[in-house]
Amino acid sequence: MKKVIIVGAGPAGVLLAHYLLRRGTQYKIEIYERRSDLQKVSLANSRTIPYGINDRGLRALRKIEGLEAAVKATCVENHGSIIYQKNKILENRSKKKYSFNTDRTSILIALLSQLTEKSDNKVEIHYDCKCTSVDFENKTLTFEKVKGTVPQNQAEFTVDYDLLIGADGARSIVRTHLLNTEFFAFQQEYASACYKTVFLSSNKEKTSKSLKPNYLNIWRIEEGITFGIVPQLDDKFIGILFFPQKPNKVVNLSTKEEVMAFFQQNLPEVAPLISEEEAEAFLKRPIGTQLRTRCDRYHYGDSVLILGDAAHAVSSSLGQGCNNAFEDVLIFDSLLDEYSDEWATALEQFTIRRRPDAYALWELDTNVIPASKTLFTEFILRESLAKMMNKLFPQFFVPPLRELLSASTVPYSDILKSYQGWISKVKNSKKKFLN
Ligand SMILES: Cc1cc2nc3c(=O)[nH]c(=O)nc-3n(C[C@H](O)[C@H](O)[C@H](O)COP(=O)(O)OP(=O)(O)OC[C@H]3O[C@@H](n4cnc5c(N)ncnc54)[C@H](O)[C@@H]3O)c2cc1C
Known part of the structure; x- marks a missing residue:
């Protein structure tokens, strides 16, 4: 043995x-x-x-x-995602095949x-x-x-x-x-985004007003700062706030009042779901980094x-x-x-x-989702176009990039080959920015 x-x-x-x-x-x-x-x-x-x-x-x-x-x-089943930017819906994407949140x-x-x-x-x-x-x-x-x-x-x-x-x-x-x-x-x-989790109130009356159930609800607050809410079992929700490592308005939060004010100013629809105890716990949670x-x-x-x-x-x-x-x-x-x-x-x-x-x-991982607003909007448009073309001519057009990633077992190397053009574009945009 x-x-x-x-x-x-x-x-x-x-x-x-x-x-x-x-x-x-x-x-x-x-x-x-x-x-x-x-x-x-x-x-x-x-x-x-x-x-x-x-x-x-x-x-x-x-x-x-x-x-x-x-x-x-x-x-819980994940039926898709809804992305907000400046109080507007940037994308409302339903999945052909559900994935699962836990x-x-x-x-x-x-x-x-x-x-x-x-x-x-x-x-x-x-x-x-x-x-x-x-x-x-x-x-x-x-x-x-x-x-x-x-x-x-x-x-x-x-x-x-x-x-x-x-x-x-x-x-x-x-x-x-x-x-x-x-x-x-x-x-x-290190990935540029650090993160902290937030446990939201499971009060159904409050959550049903601001959150689309079975969907990932994502807010692009400003460049580098994003908040996502992931539905869980028993009408619970876990939020996750991503932010850059450099000093910014999230890292600088130091009292529970400041935490509440941050959510009220930037995510008024989410703020009522955060209790004072949770705001305090949020402050104590260590900042997560991603390698x-x-x-x-x-x-x-x-x-x-x-x-x-x-x-x-x-x-x-x-x-x-x-x-x-x-x-x-x-x-x-x-x-x-x-x-x-x-x-x-x-x-x-x-x-x-x-x-x-x-x-x-x-x-x-490094290049699918661009940081810049303009490129991100282009990405959303490309994904919609890919979805339509794949539906009309499945023998000629592969499914959208995020569908391949989240609803298939296609090897990552094949996904990269299919979308090399987009990946190179995002990569080059970063190089220009750094030069
Ligand atoms: C914010 C966030 C969200 C994510 N969301 C998703 C998602 O939606 N879907 C997805 O697929 N992935 C997601 N991931 C990635 C996922 O967490 C990891 O890829 C996954 O946990 C990898 O599993 P693992 O077992 O390889 O490593 P880990 O989960 O890191 O487990 C390693 C284990 O080893 C233990 N360990 C470490 N060092 C030692 C030591 N010296 N001695 C003994 N034990 C040790 C640790 O305590 C840990 O329990 C996410 C990650 C983050 C940070």
């Missing part, structure tokens, strides 16, 4: 545990997670974020019995409770254990117990592995150690693999990161089938097969 250590109980790590469990007794699976068990933390304290799950992610869940249904039970904590609780049920507690999950270093040659990991009263001699401990999976997110410690291996190229950059990363190898020898955000993180702008992480797991599982669980080849093939799509998603 091979001992598989998964670092990180995020969407990628937990879904992979499901898939490995299905492969029978050949693997002993242990997960180590630096945070506490989400099943024991309240939603508001879990630092959750709203998620859109689409066909790409659902296809990966579907292969494990009961998982798609368990995740969908945490979701939040990170709810999706993880669904995945974890299914895992506990299915594994009969055979998959060990160690919470509050932060991986601090990896020794690829001796196949050991060092962890630090981060919470609770732990005797001094147990605060740090070492674990050995046969196979190591780094599913530890955009700031992966496992990937950091890959940097010390030969010919490993890595790049990272984009890419590397040219996702494995080391026959025993180490990184996947999900650890391998290729993107910003939230297209809502793809989690869906892509799920797709990683699906593809890795198919490679284990193809190579009869012979890890040396399966790992190498994973790098070869995933890299073109990860690179393409980086390009799309």
Whole structure:
């Protein structure tokens, strides 16, 4: 029996545990997670974020019995989006095929409770254990117990592995150690948008006046500042405010009165949905930053693999990161089938097969949605035209870009090829701006 250590109980790590469990007794699976068990933390304290799950992610869940249904039970259907700019509707887009809205904590609780049920507690999950270093040659990991009263001699401990999976997110410690291996190229950059979440009142009378149910409601407040509201189960809504890192009117907010005034001035239709307690909680929440990363190898020898955000993180702008992480797991599982669980080849093939799509998603993530108002308006017009042409002549015209991203499983590299013209245009506009 091979001992598989998964670092990180995020969407990628937990879904992979499901898939490995299905492969029978050949693997002993242990997960180590630096945070506490989400099943024991309240939603508001879990630092959750709203998620859109689409066909790409659902296809990966579907292969494990009961998982798609368990995740969908945490979701509401997403019928489209409505974008406002200066009190006017800039776009009202209905989806041909619905996707699903939920939040990170709810999706993880669904995945974890299914895992506990299915594994009969055979998959060990160690919470509050932060991986601090990896020794690829001796196949050991060092962890630090981060919470609770732990005797001094147990605060740090070492674990050995046969196979190591780094599913530890955009700031992966496992990937950091890959940097010390030969010919490993890595790049990272911060997305210009930082974010903070806002939990809105679920008073149906108030929300029905200002929000279109089952739709993403998005306000472009000014260049760089956007507010999105994502419907959730039980008539709840999670808002998310994106803003630049440089000093601006969001970063400068310092009292709950200022927070209330900000929403009243910029989003009068949303302000009544924010309670004073929420305004105070909003101030205390840390500012979220978003990393984009890419590397040219996702494995080391026959025993180490990184996947999900650890391998290729993107910003939230297209809502793809989690869906892509799920797709990683699906593809890795198919490679284990193809190579009869012979890890040396399966790992190498994973790098070869995933890299073109990860690179393409980086390009799309950076360039699909332009910051400038004029180009954004052009983008909306192009999308409407693409929708019409695809409807009239489906054999000659591909669906609109956002439809390909949110309602298909077309590989990202093919989507990029179809829309290379637009991506180059946005890229060039940024270059002009910088020069
Ligand atoms: C604001 C926002 C909105 C988003 N919206 C969407 C969306 O709508 N749709 C979508 O598909 N994606 C979305 N994403 C992206 C999505 O969150 C990520 O792509 C997804 O979570 C990746 O999953 P993962 O398991 O690879 O990594 P993570 O979710 O980052 O999980 C990694 C896990 O590893 C743990 N960990 C990290 N370091 C260590 C360590 N040293 N030791 C032990 N454990 C460790 C972390 O605590 C975490 O639990 C959004 C992201 C943001 C920021």
